[in-house]
Amino acid sequence: MLNDITIGQYYPGNSMLHRMDPRVKLVLTFVYIFSVFIPRNWAGLAIAAGFLIFIIILSDLPAKLIFKSIKPILPLILITSALNIFYVSKGVPLFDWGFIHITSQGLVTAVFIAIRILCLIAGSSLLTYTTSPTTLTDALERLLSPLKVIRLNVHELAMMMTIALRFIPTLIEETDKIMSAQKARGADMESGGVMQRIRALIPILIPLFVSSFRRAFELATAMECRCYRGGEGRTRMKQLHMRVSDVVYIVVMLLLAAGLFILNFILKPAL
Amino acid sequence: MSVIEALNLSYTYSPGTPFRKDAIKDISIKIDQGDFIGIIGHTGSGKSTLVQHLNGLLRPTAGQVLLNGKDIWKQPKKIREIRFKVGLVFQYPEHQLFEETSYKDIAFGPANMGLDSDEIDARVRRAAGFVGLRDELLQKSPFELSGGEKRRVAIAGVMAMQPEVLILDEPTAGLDPKGRNTILELIKEYQQENGSTVLIVSHSMEDIARSAKKVLVMNHGRVSMFDETSAVFSRAAELQSIGLAVPAVTRIFMQLRQQGYNVGGNAYTVEQARDRLLPLMKKGGVHRA
Numbered sequence A: 001m002l003n004d005i006t007i008g009q010y011y012p013g014n015s016m017l018h019r020m021d022p023r024v025k026l027v028l029t030f031v032y033i034f035s036v037f038i039p040r041n042w043a044g045l046a047i048a049a050g051f052l053i054f055i056i057i058l059s060d061l062p063a064k065l066i067f068k069s070i071k072p073i074l075p076l077i078l079i080t081s082a083l084n085i086f087y088v089s090k091g092v093p094l095f096d097w098g099f100i101h102i103t104s105q106g107l108v109t110a111v112f113i114a115i116r117i118l119c120l121i122a123g124s125s126l127l128t129y130t131t132s133p134t135t136l137t138d139a140l141e142r143l144l145s146p147l148k149v150i151r152l153n154v155h156e157l158a159m160m161m162t163i164a165l166r167f168i169p170t171l172i173e174e175t176d177k178i179m180s181a182q183k184a185r186g187a188d189m190e191s192g193g194v195m196q197r198i199r200a201l202i203p204i205l206i207p208l209f210v211s212s213f214r215r216a217f218e219l220a221t222a223m224e225c226r227c228y229r230g231g232e233g234r235t236r237m238k239q240l241h242m243r244v245s246d247v248v249y250i251v252v253m254l255l256l257a258a259g260l261f262i263l264n265f266i267l268k269p270a271l
Numbered sequence B: 001m002s003v004i005e006a007l008n009l010s011y012t013y014s015p016g017t018p019f020r021k022d023a024i025k026d027i028s029i030k031i032d033q034g035d036f037i038g039i040i041g042h043t044g045s046g047k048s049t050l051v052q053h054l055n056g057l058l059r060p061t062a063g064q065v066l067l068n069g070k071d072i073w074k075q076p077k078k079i080r081e082i083r084f085k086v087g088l089v090f091q092y093p094e095h096q097l098f099e100e101t102s103y104k105d106i107a108f109g110p111a112n113m114g115l116d117s118d119e120i121d122a123r124v125r126r127a128a129g130f131v132g133l134r135d136e137l138l139q140k141s142p143f144e145l146s147g148g149e150k151r152r153v154a155i156a157g158v159m160a161m162q163p164e165v166l167i168l169d170e171p172t173a174g175l176d177p178k179g180r181n182t183i184l185e186l187i188k189e190y191q192q193e194n195g196s197t198v199l200i201v202s203h204s205m206e207d208i209a210r211s212a213k214k215v216l217v218m219n220h221g222r223v224s225m226f227d228e229t230s231a232v233f234s235r236a237a238e239l240q241s242i243g244l245a246v247p248a249v250t251r252i253f254m255q256l257r258q259q260g261y262n263v264g265g266n267a268y269t270v271e272q273a274r275d276r277l278l279p280l281m282k283k284g285g286v287h288r289a
Helices: A022-036 A041-059 A063-087 A106-131 A131-150 A156-184 A194-225 A244-266 B048-053 B077-086 B102-112 B117-130 B147-159 B177-194 B204-213 B229-233 B236-241 B248-259 B272-281
Strands: A094-098 A098-102 B004-013 B021-032 B036-040 B062-067 B086-089 B165-169 B197-201 B214-219 B222-228
Touching: A022 A041, A022 A106, A022 A131, A022 A244, A041 A106, A041 A244, A063 A098, A063 A106, A098 A106, A131 A156, A156 B086, A156 B177, B021 B048, B021 B222, B036 B048, B036 B204, B036 B272, B048 B086, B048 B165, B048 B197, B062 B147, B077 B086, B077 B102, B086 B102, B086 B147, B086 B222, B102 B117, B102 B147, B102 B236, B117 B147, B117 B177, B147 B177, B165 B177, B177 B197, B177 B204, B197 B204, B204 B229, B204 B248, B214 B229, B222 B229, B229 B236, B248 B272
Parallel strands: B036 B197, B036 B214, B086 B165, B165 B197
Antiparallel strands: A094 A098, B004 B021, B004 B062, B214 B222
């Protein structure tokens, strides 16, 4: 049953987005997320959404994947839209019945914000789809390295993240195995009240903890056997290089943000 | 009368995804009451998947499992009762221990059956007796025990449910030779005393040769042989072609015969080899025919 969970949604490929320097990709994703909030008019929003669709096409990802990332957020989008429809009272009244007032402005706001959230989610999911978790932590380590000044051990933080990510599938597998073993001894995890179900977790959690500690000690020993002594003087197998193309991407993204900003002054706001 | 039976059993992992894998395909076997069966096959041949079907941990994609002639999935809500009748000891079962004392851990299964405390106590002591755990060990935390002792506690935990069929997945993996012998002997004793049916999954041909009456050979998710132990090990060439071996003693006997020595029949265990060779030695050595 636990096999259905996919963590680390990396979808291997060799598109322009896959090859982009992960540091640049990480920063540009944030820039894009902020840019989505800039437009106050339909044209700007259309440009932001169109840009994203263009990037998705460039990324060579199956459209199914993008929809999959949006799916869990749909209820949130529906609720926000509904709230906007019912609470915005400006504009031409379209529907009036008892305490329900729907105005044209309410509908406009609802659609506008829904598109905004969609762009936000789809945009950030692109980052995790096209970057493997280890590359991502690598990029994060590099980006955070200035924090060494305030004595934050960025290397250890990144190492911990990498290890945690690496062991998620292992832990899932282990949980599955322990669950099966306890079920074979008649453990009942599917019935009973809340307290009973919590108690039914004990036979699973304790062995899981024990094995996690054992694994942690083994890993620590194995790392020490290979002379791991933290980040001091450590070189990397995969060097991150910024290329000309990466600079181009940065320029394009900044132009987009600036353009959206300027459009706000030229066009009449829709909100 | 077969106690447990598989009918055209198939199972597919993650159907409908790129990770789809047919673990077992169209398996039909009958296992008789009181049999001691060894299951062999290389890694990934579907042994573990098969045994997890026999106690209803996995629900077959196609086919049926019959226990005493009845489909175990006829009433899915009562599948838990099947698990008390078909006890499954997982690989490295010591990893599932969780209670404060070994005693309580062995009592976990019987307690889940809803037995009264006297019956639970009787069963725990009986099971502990089978695996040779002394009383003082029962009161210790299972995490304080040695590897071999932990394994025995875990096996006792399943034996205490007194299942009709006892299945053990690699019960001797990772143990030293003495530990292996102890575990195998106690499983044999348990089987003889209770007349229950036992299935052992193992990579060790020596273990299988010593204890099993019949051997089931799995290859790529299918049953490639299911016969008396001697009959299976006499097909050494076929076993080798699917990446399995015969016991070392058997190999020696086969080579001796190839070189023309008249050593009589085959031998699968060191004891059998001794019984065949000693009389010949007394008669003045083994000669080429």
